[in-house]
């Protein structure tokens with residue numbers, strides 16, 4: 231392995247957990263086989279103990295009370311939690327290869343001093359016991375949600391922090407993004423027998439459990455005691471979530487390609503009708519996303535009512551359920567689309583939230599247009615509006631900002647969701663839509679299960695397009711410089727027309743300029759940038775293209791000579807496709 235070699239750590243979790251549905255407390259054991267594939271000797275490791283965030287005075291609590299624009303779901307609610315309402319997760323009897331390890335709990339992180347170092351390319355086994363209390367539902371995880379779901383169990387177990395080529399990622403939890411290690415999970419959950427569980431993984435004992443999991447025609451024996459032990463296995467995931475309720479309706483849909491789609495919801499006036507219809511949309515969305523963004527690699531997906539909005543997990547999602555049909559389908563599609571960017575590519579979302587939320591928004595915009603039969607001509611208009619509003623707000627921060635450290639929720643949200651989606655749609659403008667689409671499939675196939683970063687994405691798109699694209703990342707990701715081009719002057723010059731274009735914004739971009747003639751015909755003048763070292767392919771559905779010479783970004787204006795008389799021209803417009811994120815479009819068009 232060279233100095234720039236990439237590696238991935240590996241985990242293999244075995245957990246047994248027992249939930250007391252009266253006290254909302256649980257105890258468990260964990261055996262974790264950890265493989266250090268790095269070239270480094272490790273003397274410490276870190277576990278996330280996310281539930282400790284739900285305590286008065288935690289970093290998440292203080293952050294939520296001091297940020298200028300708090301999340302309304304959080305606000306000061308953590309500060310006001312009573313001892314039986316807080317969350318906690320504590321670890322006991324931690325050992326590595328049978329030897330006791332020293333550890334200290336620092337908020338949501340357990341810092342562990344190892345009894346002996348873990349050498350490169352070696353494997354150790356950690357064992358521990360844990361005890362937790364499920365907090366009242368405030369953010370993502372918790373008990374007794376507003377819609378009455380008993381348990382939304384995400385971020386519930388001691389979870390080893392990731393170590394990669396950028397070192398440890400032991401971020402204190404303040405309510406934002408996640409990053410995990412690939413591995414296999416074997417989880418046994420013991421809970422009151424009236425509860426139904428849905429979430430990550432494949433149930434190993436469906437005919438013993440029942441609750442809608444049993445094979446057709448099987449009669450499930452009555453449980454002898456008060457509890458059932460559910461045994462799940464989840465290969466090649468980086469997290470494990472479960473939702474549980476004693477009133478869940480469980481609907482199963484088998485897709486032709488062998489994927490089973492599960493829906494779990496509490497039946498009622500505000501849910502039953504739309505959740506029945508949802509069963510039609512989830513398989514459609516899986517099929518569409520698999521065709522356009524890479525094959526969904528698991529054999530099940532579970533849509534589970536719970537949480538406080540929508541949140542993505544391995545093979546599953548927790549969403550609130552009392553919604554109109556378009557809203558219910560919309561949130562399901564968004565969280566499902568995360569399976570590609572959060573689930574399978576699994577970029578470090580703390581460092582690159584826009585590569586998860588932005589690309590997920592991009593994919594869900596397209597999926598919604600398809601499965602809701604919208605036939606929209608401006609599929610990503612909402613994302614562009616969100617970005618334009620951010621860029622003009624004065625609070626924009628670069629997308630390279632670590633998600634925890636954005637100054638406001640707005641700057642984080644609009645950058646991650648809206649500007650991230652615009653990044654991808656606008657990339658299609660730069661390299662051509664079909665090339666971008668091929669690049670997205672190649673990105674998925676080359677980088678699935680490998681935690682790509684921004685450079686990995688850019689390199690795939692460079693290889694697919696044959697263009698140099700580092701400038702696109704430097705400006706659009708690492709800076710808040712904006713785009714504004716205009717038509718400065720149009721002059722008749724005998725049988726020709728002189729068109730002077732002007733770069734007003736600080737970010738340079740290639741230009742598509744479309745000339746519409748009075749006879750109804752159209753031509754496109756294409757001006758690549760010198761720094762692209764090439765030009766995009768001719769895009770389907772575009773007018774005939776005239777290739778201009780490259781535009782050096784240093785030059786603020788560029789004059790092109792059109793071999794047509796001005797009298798024949800009806801209009802001249804920069805980027806009628808609307809994909810260029812040009813902040814001031816008024817100066818983009820002249821009509822005669």
Ligand SMILES: [Zn+2]
Nearest residue numbers: 564568587590
């Ligand atoms: Zn999302």
